[in-house]
Amino acid sequence: MDKYVIGLDIGGTNMRGALLDGNEEQVDELKVPSQAHFGIERLVDNLIELVERIRGSKTIYGIGLGIPGIIDSAKGVITAAPNIAHVKDYPIRSVLNDRLGADINLVIENDANMVGLGEWRKGAGKEVDSMIMITIGTGLGGGLILDGELWSGAHGMGGEIGHMTINPEGPLCNCGSYGCLETYASAVAIRRMVAEALSDGSVATSLRDKVRDAGPADIPELVMEAALGGDEVALGIWQALGKALGIAIASLQNLLDVDMVVLGGGIANAWDFFIRTAEEEAALRGFSAPMEKLSIEKSVLGDDAGILGAGYLALKK
Ligand SMILES: [Zn+2]
Structure with missing residues (x-):
């Protein structure tokens, strides 16, 4: 009998699932609303319906689940997830095993870890053994693949690259600290930097008109547009x-000496506007020998990385 697994990528708005065969090839895919704002019970109902629709009459051996939040992967528990209403220490693995079948092997990881795994198996990192994934979206997520294994920490909570301190005097972060990477490299950070630039009424920038009636989600795109037009503030x-x-x-790189850093997420689409500065700054600060061996690449899988990584982990475990 063919061996199938399902890889799932849960977002605050939508959840996507892919059916993978034993060769990690994707044979089917579905996307449905997650309705995370209604709480975890509704999300789980939607998730189960999605799994039932994808599996049809096939036998599923495992399900990999990428969830945005702090995940205790060893216990299969969502410790905390800011994008899912009212969730704390939720035993999602046992809930899903009760409802989908106790024989299904369920692996749960932070979504950014799954993205890293997918990009390493099937995307930019498929030729290397050690890779760091940095996903720049609303926030900033990290995934570490070291020597061909996901490193999610002793408690499944590691790889939080977004909360490395970049500037001790920097802006307050959602995590309670100050000057984390996420406060400089994320959609939230872009919005803050735009607001700060515009607070000085004497600064001439095309952003002033562009963002006036824009929703928060559109602002990074508008800053890309302004940069393309040569706007100094946007650049x-x-x-x-x-x-x-x-x-x-x-x-x-000083700490880990990996082969590759892969940058993904919606904000990474502004690649041409930030990559040179990033490479120059990294070269200036890092030890020269490991920096020269490092390549910094753009994600090639985009939104598919998370489901492919989740499916791979389900096949592997
Ligand atoms: Zn932080």
């Missing part, structure tokens, strides 16, 4: 992001 925002990334990459 400066991408350089600030690149500099912070470069500082973080230098520290990570």
Whole structure:
């Protein structure tokens, strides 16, 4: 009988699932709303319906689940997840085993770890043994693949690259600390930098008109547009992001000496505006020998990385 697994990527708005065969090839895919704002019970109902639809009459051996939040992967528990309403220490693995079948092997990881695994198996990192994934979206997520294994920490809570301190005097972060990488390199950071630039009414920038009626989600795209038009303020925002990334990459490479850093997530689409600054800053700060061996690449799988990584982990375990 063919061996199938399902890889799932749970987001605050949507969840996606892919059916993978034993060769890690994707044979089917579905996307449904997660309705995470209604709470974890609704999300689990939607998740089960998604799994039932994908598996049809096939036998599923395992399910990999990437969830945004702090995940205790050993226990299969969501410790905390800011994007899912009212969730704390939720035993998602046992809940799903009760409802889907006790014989299904369920692996749960932070979503950024799954993205890292996917990009390493099937994307930019498929030729290397050690890789750091940095996903720059609303926040900043990290995934560490060391010597062909996901390193999610002694308690499954590691790889939080977004909360490395870049500037001790920097802005307050969602985590309660100050000057984390995420406060300089994320959609939230872009919005803060735009607001700060515009607070000085004497600064001339095309952003003033562009963002006036824009929703928060549209602002990074508008800063890309302005940079493309040569706007100095917009270009400066991408350089600030690149500099912070470069500082973080230098520290990570001094610590870990990996083959590759892969940058993904929606904000990484501004690649041309920040990558040179990031590379220069990393070269300036990191030890030269490991920095020269490091390549910094753009994600090639985009949104598919998370489901492919989750499916791979389900096949492997
Ligand atoms: Zn933080």
